[in-house]
Amino acid sequence: MSTRNVVVLGSETLRKKSKPVVSFDENLWKLLDDMKSTMQEKKGMGIAAVQVGVLRRAIVIEIEKDKFLEIVNPEIVKTKGKETDSEGCLSVPGFYCEVTRPKYVRITAFDRMGKPFEFEAEDYVARCVCHEIDHLNGVLFVDYTDEGKAYKKSKGVE
Numbered sequence: 001m002s003t004r005n006v007v008v009l010g011s012e013t014l015r016k017k018s019k020p021v022v023s024f025d026e027n028l029w030k031l032l033d034d035m036k037s038t039m040q041e042k043k044g045m046g047i048a049a050v051q052v053g054v055l056r057r058a059i060v061i062e063i064e065k066d067k068f069l070e071i072v073n074p075e076i077v078k079t080k081g082k083e084t085d086s087e088g089c090l091s092v093p094g095f096y097c098e099v100t101r102p103k104y105v106r107i108t109a110f111d112r113m114g115k116p117f118e119f120e121a122e123d124y125v126a127r128c129v130c131h132e133i134d135h136l137n138g139v140l141f142v143d144y145t146d147e148g149k150a151y152k153k154s155k156g157v158e
Helices: 026-041 123-136 146-154
Strands: 046-048 058-064 067-080 083-089 092-101 104-110 116-122
Touching: 026 046, 026 058, 026 067, 046 123, 058 123, 067 116, 067 123, 083 123, 092 123, 092 146, 104 123, 116 123
Parallel strands: none
Antiparallel strands: 046 058, 058 067, 067 104, 083 092, 104 116
C-alpha cells in the first residue's frame, strides 16, 4: 500500500464527475488499498478516489475503529430523516461547518471483486457515505452552506 497526495479545494479535478469502475482487477485493488492508507495517514474517516486524483466511482470509509467499507459504483436508493452536524474534509483541510444530511441512507454498490451488495447506514456513517458519494459527483460539503460558500470565496475558489 502506498500513500497518495490528496487533491485539495481549488483543483478542477474535485469538480469533475467520476466514471463508473468497469474492471474489478489489480488496479482497482491497489487504488482501494492506497486510498485506505492515505485516509489513515491523513486521519480521515472516508475518502473518494477523486480525492487522490482518480476519477473513478470508488470510496473507502472507516465505519468502526479499524473496520473499513469499500464501496464501488454506489447508488443511493433510499434516504430518511435529516440531521445537522459538523463536517470536515481531507480536501478542505482545517475547515469545518454544519451540514444537513440524511439521517439514514441505503445504497447499492459493488465490492472490490465486483460482487453487488446493499448497505444501510444511520447517523455518522450515513453522513460519511453521503459526503463521499457527493465527491464522486463533483460536489463538496462547502457547497451546502453560506459559511462554506464564504470560505470558498475567501480562498478565491468557486
